Amino acid sequence: MLSIKYRLLTLIFFLFTAYAYSQPQVTAWGNVTGIRKKGQLFSFETSLQYIQNDGKQILTTGREKQRPRYTRNNNAQTITTNLDSLFFLETITDNGNGKAQIDVKLTSHIDTNITGAYFVIRLPHPDFSQSRLMFNNNKQPLDWKVLSSNSLKNMPATSSGSFIYTSPATQLRVKTENKDSILVRKDAQTGDVYIYYPILLNHITKGQIVNKSFTIEVSGLVDKSSINLVLNATQQGRSFAGLGGNFRLQNPTTDPQVIDYSLENLRVAWGRVEMPWRFWHPDLHIDPIQNAKAGKLPTQVSKAMEMAQRLGKMGIPFVLSAWSAPNWAIEGTFHNEPVNGIWGNPLDAEHMQKIYVSIADYIIYLKDNYGVEPKLFSFNESDLGINIRLTAQQHDDFIKGLGAYFQSRGIQTKMLLGDNSDANSYTFIYPALNDAQARKYIGAISFHSWRGWETSTLQKWADAASKINVPLLVAEGSIDAAAWQYPAIFQEPDYAREEINLYMRLLSICQPASILQWQLTADYSPLAGGGIFGDNLPLRPTQRFWNLKQLSSTPAGLSAMPLQCNKADVSGAALGNTATGTYAIHLVNNGSTREVALTGLPNNATSFNVYITDKENAFKLLGNKKVSNGQIRFKTPAESYISLFSSK
Structure with a gap:
């Protein structure tokens, strides 16, 4: 209630x-x-x-x-x-x-x-x-x-x-x-x-x-002809754990309310938090663990560790990602902006062993003092250099080097292959993907969904995950990496619909274990008000939040299933578990109001609750539809996001 x-x-x-x-x-x-x-x-x-x-x-x-x-x-x-x-x-x-x-x-x-x-x-x-x-x-x-x-x-x-x-x-x-x-x-x-x-x-x-x-x-001509969906429940793909979220802390005043509201009202299946490495170990000659034990743990680090702890206590697996490195660990002078068109800094190869020790010490301290251990570790967008830059071969070498060192310290954390800035830079993962020595340290593959939405490009990531049989994560999910500069766009229905439309295509083509929303904090916030982006009205969910709420309501334990559609302006994804008779069908209607005919439903799917989110409805229950001869029919309003969850 x-x-x-x-x-x-x-x-x-x-x-x-x-x-x-x-x-x-x-x-x-x-x-x-x-x-x-x-x-x-x-x-x-x-x-x-x-x-x-x-x-x-x-x-x-x-x-x-x-x-x-x-x-x-x-x-x-x-x-x-x-x-x-x-x-x-x-x-x-x-x-x-x-x-x-x-x-x-x-x-x-x-x-x-x-x-x-x-x-x-x-x-x-x-x-x-x-x-x-x-x-x-x-x-x-x-x-x-x-x-x-x-x-x-x-x-x-x-x-x-x-x-x-x-x-x-x-x-x-x-x-x-x-x-x-x-x-x-x-x-x-x-x-x-x-x-x-x-x-x-x-x-x-x-x-x-x-x-x-x-x-x-x-x-x-307005196309009002029927949308025909055909489910193939006999073919089960990779499992979808559920919606995830990024929790990189950047706004101490406004972040907490968004985090609280999101964790209270969404089923979050995966998380991603920052390792503030520059603050954890700024001086090579000072032991960061001893410094922390002496009560000198920087606030940026303690807050990030508390965020990781919160997710861990909720049973949410999380990725630990470092955006930038200490000055001693990089070549050149640290910079946030590109220099001569080049982002980021390479790691200092002469200090590579000390880099392994520093990262491992962070995880050991997090485990010993906060009781949680990350599932995966990555450098954020190192293909581009935000702000650590690696070549594809250096990425492969780093996975093997740090992965082996983790094992030597008894750390269970695996390496995240990729964590790329977008889907277009898929060749960045190929050296490690094809390196048998690296595979044993890889726990998942990841890209960010800011660009590279062509079906052929997205399919390469699905194929990569299948090749080495590990989960695929969309570790940063959304559609416009520059939107923080013009945040009023977040409240536009077109933006909300295009974002969830992309998620349907990701679910269908890539079959990820999770899409991690960027972010479930005040940065790119799915909530408005509460001082976020200067909006001092009461904190409130936007259409984007309700889209996430609807997607996050997908039951756990489901796997991708093929869903065919006869309309180019409709994106859909199907998930199911034939053993339990649990199914979820999602579709985004980017066109006019039309009838939908969904066929191919198995015998153990007897009825579905139908929900809608659009500019007028917020995760609203439209009713329950009974299955007859393996099919159901219903109407989808124009420009709407519809979800069907099986009911007993």
Whole structure:
């Protein structure tokens, strides 16, 4: 039964998410990736581009390319960003019924010559045989053949710079009152077509301000046909322990409330904590254990150990990760930011044996004084250098060296292979993966889910785990590593849905033992209020939290099962245990309201409780569905996360 506090926070969640969110799908860096009608996304993509004076150097808005600021005011989303010396204020306003207005204000901070600053629209993958592009209501469409790859075709200046793009399923109309020439380009590699609206050409003076406005409208067919899911319960894959969480302590004032709330209200199956190595052993010539016994244990270390202890006492296995090393253990001068584009510091090979001793001493002290021992050890994102940098071969050598030393000290902790910055850098794990001597020390494989979402890339991690028969962990789960810079994005339904949508794909393709949310602290918090990111309203769960609550309600003891789906805009994952007759089916509907037909259910699955989380519902029970002839049917609302848990 929910406590009064829990019910109050649920009510607050509804109060702060009940207002209408806009139909435009907007990134925090200002690119509009489509407009929704009745839940269905009609996709295209806008961007701002700055082509410098040589005509070759092109700066464009994109993920992790700038440091934007993002805010929302009712139905308007505002992004402040810059491309070099050109500063932009972009406001995207929902005008309803598939329409959005985009206002762009450009301010120059220097006098300079430029080729041009542009508002750019990428058309949604034209099928040139069935698509038409017409400018200014002309009856004659553009001949696609005149577009040579990667060159700009100049359309003449007109009284109204508008165009209409039509395909079998979509119509995209863009209007502006600006009397400017429009440029068109076809990408040589993708075949995508780009429309360039000039904001300013040739020369700009310091302090000069230019304003442009554009109206975008979409229409087309909304797919309301049935979602067909087919479960294969005869094939059982790797086990899913459940949702996990990161507990790296960074905000002493606001972290505790988020940690408490998360551990009280989520079933957390795995954890990850920091080893503050730089504070544990700053001076090579001082024994850190003796220093700690003398009452000189730094606060950063004691708090991190207490966090590990808390997880251990709850029976939650945890990863111990070091982000940075003491100065004596690294080459060069320690730095948090990249130097000449290179992150992190290599370990000092001359001190490698002392490095092994220092890390092992930490674990021994943690076990002796706090009663817990980590399941796994890693350096955080050492493939990239945040902040310890290793080569793939050094990573292999370190696993063998520290793994053997752990064994010599009686430490049960195993090594975590990878813990990579994203899925793209999979070759980093290959030397150790193919090294028979290293395998005996590897307890699991890990990557972080910030990038590398292609199915073929994710499959490489699943294959790696299968190859050496160890669990796979997504040790940092989320979708935007830079989101801490624009935290208002965390409360957007689109962000919440895209995050859980990725988790469904990870569950289905990678079959991880756990996805560890980054983080279950105030950093990237799934809660709002309580002073987090300057929000002094009462602490409350956001839609992201309820997504995690729903996923964490997956029963323990289940393994991945294949789930086929006939819709590209639906992501699903199935888990089950045929011996106990326990099953969990998760799906994210990224489209319109539709019927769902789930078939292939085994005889020992007789009924399912159906739950929903979306911008209007917080882990709400929709009802119980009885299984008939191995199938059930139900309706899924637009843009929703649905979970089915078997009931007896």
